[in-house]
Amino acid sequence: EVQLVESGGGLIQPGGSLKLSCAASGFSVTDFYTSWVRQAPEKGLEWVSVIYVGGTTYYADSVKGRFTISRDNSKNTVYLQMSNLRVDDTAVYYCARVPRSHWHHDLWGRGTLVSVSS
Amino acid sequence: QSVLTQPPSVSGAPGQRVTISCTGSNSDIGAGLDVNWYQQLPGTAPKLVIYGNNKRPSGVPDRFSGSRSGTSASLAITGLQAEDEADYYCQSYDSILIGYVFGTGTKVTVL
Numbered sequence: 058e059v060q061l062v063e064s065g066g067g068l069i070q071p072g073g074s075l076k077l078s079c080a081a082s083g084f085s086v087t088d089f090y091t092s093w094v095r096q097a098p099e100k101g102l103e104w105v106s107v108i109y110v111g112g113t114t115y116y117a118d119s120v121k122g123r124f125t126i127s128r129d130n131s132k133n134t135v136y137l138q139m140s141n142l143r144v145d146d147t148a149v150y151y152c153a154r155v156p157r158s159h160w161h162h163d164l165w166g167r168g169t170l171v172s173v174s175s
Numbered sequence: 176q177s178v179l180t181q182p183p184s185v186s187g188a189p190g191q192r193v194t195i196s197c198t199g200s201n202s203d204i205g206a207g208l209d210v211n212w213y214q215q216l217p218g219t220a221p222k223l224v225i226y227g228n229n230k231r232p233s234g235v236p237d238r239f240s241g242s243r244s245g246t247s248a249s250l251a252i253t254g255l256q257a258e259d260e261a262d263y264y265c266q267s268y269d270s271i272l273i274g275y276v277f278g279t280g281t282k283v284t285v286l
Contacts, residue, residue, distance in 0.1 A: 092275065094221075102213075102221065102264050104275040115273050151220055160268045160275070161211035161226035168220055 059083030059164065061152050066169030069142055077137040077169060079152030086128055090155035091135040092162060093126065095148035095171075105150070108135060110157055120146075142173045179203070179265050179278035186284040187255045195281045197248045197265035203276055205246035208268045212241055212250045215262045224263075225250060252283070260285045 065077040079091065093105040106116045106126040114126050125138040135152060149170050153162035180198040187193040197210060204210055210228050213221035223232050225241035228248065238259075240251045248267075252259055265278035 094275075094277075101280040102215075102266075102277040104277060107275065117274055118272075153221075159226070160209045161223060161266070162213075162221075162275075163223050163226070163232065165220040165222070 061154065061164060061166035063150060063152050063166045063169040066150065066171045068172045068174065070175055071142060071144055071173055073142050073173075074138070074140045075142065075171060077139065077150055077152075077171070079135040079137075079166060081133045081135070081154075084154075085130075086133050086135055087130050089157060091126075091128070092153045092155055093135075093137045094151045094153055094162070094165075095146075096151070096168075097145070097148040100148075103148075106137065107155070139171070142171075144173050147171060147173045179267060179276055181263075181265060181278040181281045183279075184282045184284065186286055188286045189255055189257065191255050192251060192253045193255055193283060194252075195250045195263055195265075195283070197250070197278050199246050199248075199267055199276070201246060202271040203246075203267040203269045204243060204248055206270050208270065210241065210243050210248035211266045212239075213264045213266065214259075215264065217261075221264065255285055257285050259283060 062080045092107045108126045123141045127136045149168040151168045152166045154164040185193045212225035214224045215221045228243040229241045238254045263281050269276050
């Protein structure tokens with residue numbers, strides 16, 4: 058089955074770190090771009106980061122310098138390392154697939170909840 | 176990060192036609208970059224319903240259609256059904272900020 062499964066969310070104190078995982082099955086993550094998109098409670102979608110096929114990465118200004126996206130081809134998994142977390146990072150984090158040379162997210166995971174609170 | 180502007184809500188009776196607007200800028204939609212649309216049912220992940228401005232993924236009913244003009248785009252739902260009640264988001268790419276941008280979201284209510 059073609060799917061993405063996120064894991065690693067949880068409750069963390071402000072200033073802490075957390076690493077999210079996005080495991081792909083049914084396709085290779087090296088054949089697609091992978092984005093992380095988040096949604097704060099009762100809010101809209103916010104793009105966070107993307108890793109391209111060649112390994113180039115980009116970030117939203119709100120997370121630049123604090124979050125790092127990476128990929129383990131042998132595990133067919135994409136990661137989001139989050140550091141210096143803030144209360145306003147609280148959200149459901151989705152990973153999503155982008156077909157090469159396109160701009161749309163055609164496959165989404167179910168998401169993992171990150172709660173930043175003291 | 177720039178955000179695309181959508182109306183907070185639209186509504187219509189079953190069978191009617193509703194449209195959702197999405198307004199961007201010269202660095203995203205106005206730069207000729209594709210607009211995509213997602214449907215999000217309560218408690219679920221977003222689902223792609225329109226890509227490349229006006230293309231429907233396999234399995235999406237032809238009641239859904241998209242268009243783009245200048246710095247704006249729109250999603251139309253004809254023959255509105257109860258199952259269409261959801262939040263809808265447009266999305267494009269910002270060529271200056273080098274990143275994807277989402278719309279503010281529109282809640283569609285079926286009366």
